Amino acid sequence: xxxxxxxxxxxxxxxxxxxxxxxxxxxxxxxxxxxxxxxxxxxxxxxxxxxxxxxxxxxxxxxxxxxxxxxxxxxxxxxxxxxxxxxxxxxxxxxxxxxxxxxxxxxxxxxxxxxxxxxxxxxxxxxxxxxxxxxxxxxxxxxxxxxxxxxxxxxxxxxxxxxxxxxxxxxxxxxxxxxxxxxxxxxxxxxxxxxxxxxxxxxxxxxxxxxxxxxxxxxxxxxxxxxxxxxxxxxxxxxxxxxxxxxxxxxxxxxxxxxxxxxxxxxxxxxxxxxxxxxxxxxxxxxxxxxxxxxxxxxxxxxxxxxxxxxxxxxxxxxxxxxxxxxxxxxxxxxxxxxxxxxxxxxxxxxxxxxxxxxxxxxxxxxxxxxxxxxxxxxxxxxxxxxxxxxxxxxxxxxxxxxxxxxxxxxxxxxx
Numbered sequence: 001x002x003x004x005x006x007x008x009x010x011x012x013x014x015x016x017x018x019x020x021x022x023x024x025x026x027x028x029x030x031x032x033x034x035x036x037x038x039x040x041x042x043x044x045x046x047x048x049x050x051x052x053x054x055x056x057x058x059x060x061x062x063x064x065x066x067x068x069x070x071x072x073x074x075x076x077x078x079x080x081x082x083x084x085x086x087x088x089x090x091x092x093x094x095x096x097x098x099x100x101x102x103x104x105x106x107x108x109x110x111x112x113x114x115x116x117x118x119x120x121x122x123x124x125x126x127x128x129x130x131x132x133x134x135x136x137x138x139x140x141x142x143x144x145x146x147x148x149x150x151x152x153x154x155x156x157x158x159x160x161x162x163x164x165x166x167x168x169x170x171x172x173x174x175x176x177x178x179x180x181x182x183x184x185x186x187x188x189x190x191x192x193x194x195x196x197x198x199x200x201x202x203x204x205x206x207x208x209x210x211x212x213x214x215x216x217x218x219x220x221x222x223x224x225x226x227x228x229x230x231x232x233x234x235x236x237x238x239x240x241x242x243x244x245x246x247x248x249x250x251x252x253x254x255x256x257x258x259x260x261x262x263x264x265x266x267x268x269x270x271x272x273x274x275x276x277x278x279x280x281x282x283x284x285x286x287x288x289x290x291x292x293x294x295x296x297x298x299x300x301x302x303x304x305x306x307x308x309x310x311x312x313x314x315x316x317x318x319x320x321x322x323x324x325x326x327x328x329x330x331x332x333x334x335x336x337x338x339x340x341x342x343x344x345x346x347x348x349x350x351x352x353x354x355x356x357x358x359x360x361x362x363x364x365x366x367x368x369x370x371x372x373x374x375x376x377x378x379x380x381x382x383x384x385x386x387x388x389x390x391x392x393x394x395x396x397x398x399x400x401x402x403x404x405x406x407x408x409x410x411x412x413x414x415x416x
Contacts, residue, residue: 049317058309080271080296111269113167179238197240198286247283344368369397
């Protein structure tokens, strides 16, 4: 079989990769007063963070012992990442080990898991599940879908040291419903305990606006959007719902401990939820949690003009990461849920540029059969796609409204 060589450079990954949701309602009346503009580093101080070194944005160099000593006295430490960058996860493992040495009373929260699989995380830490059983029970291939090997060292570190793991995320359906119809459209008993997010600052809106412009929207507007466009505001609060949910899960981990002293909660999540304090830190402060340290990896090939004061409490220089991946299979490129009442799997999202998009699959399609097999469980589609050979065609039977369609997904051959 030929190998497809894919080069992934960390410096090209942006926060626009996050699947951020949307919201309905008039937020303009709830926007916080504008804080002072972010202070940029002077031209004389513009210098890339070199590999293996720590920098406090806007101030200067620091060291790992100083970072750990400061973080050890906090309630929460947030460790950011670009999800597909293996170097970022190696750095996270290093930080977990350093923090655990001084704060063994640690809880590790993960964006990658929805709350409904918390019991699975508990069983994994207790040593009751094999690696494959853990990933299967945690619905990794359908919820997060990123290469599990990127995260396994973190999961094994928690298991080896019997450190509790906390699921920070919420169900995809809840995010989708809020994205389309707004927070108030969801009955309170279906919100997974998530309360109304604290209103965003104008700076956060300005930060999200160009990211929103990059997203495919149901109705593309020719004119540039503003921070007061209703569709943009739906987008903002969908993102805030995600931030709020993770902040509340962290707050729960802090307050539910039976020990005399609250644990140190370390959050593993995408950097876009952390930087500038806009996302999870902002929601934590609204919940009364103020002792927070935000630490981010900094790819040394990034333009240093982005390193503004307040970007994070500290950043660690990481050499640009390039990896050659030789995949033995390809991805259909859909996010879905089982809808037994509809007779199959409902497509929630079709990824741009994917095989599914090329096959003209649409959101809300119901996949009833794949390769002649009935779709009844989450794993049915995954199993077929995993064993499907590159360079061949995959037939699917789909319900679209009142129509039943035959769709053929064409998997291209892998090339050198």
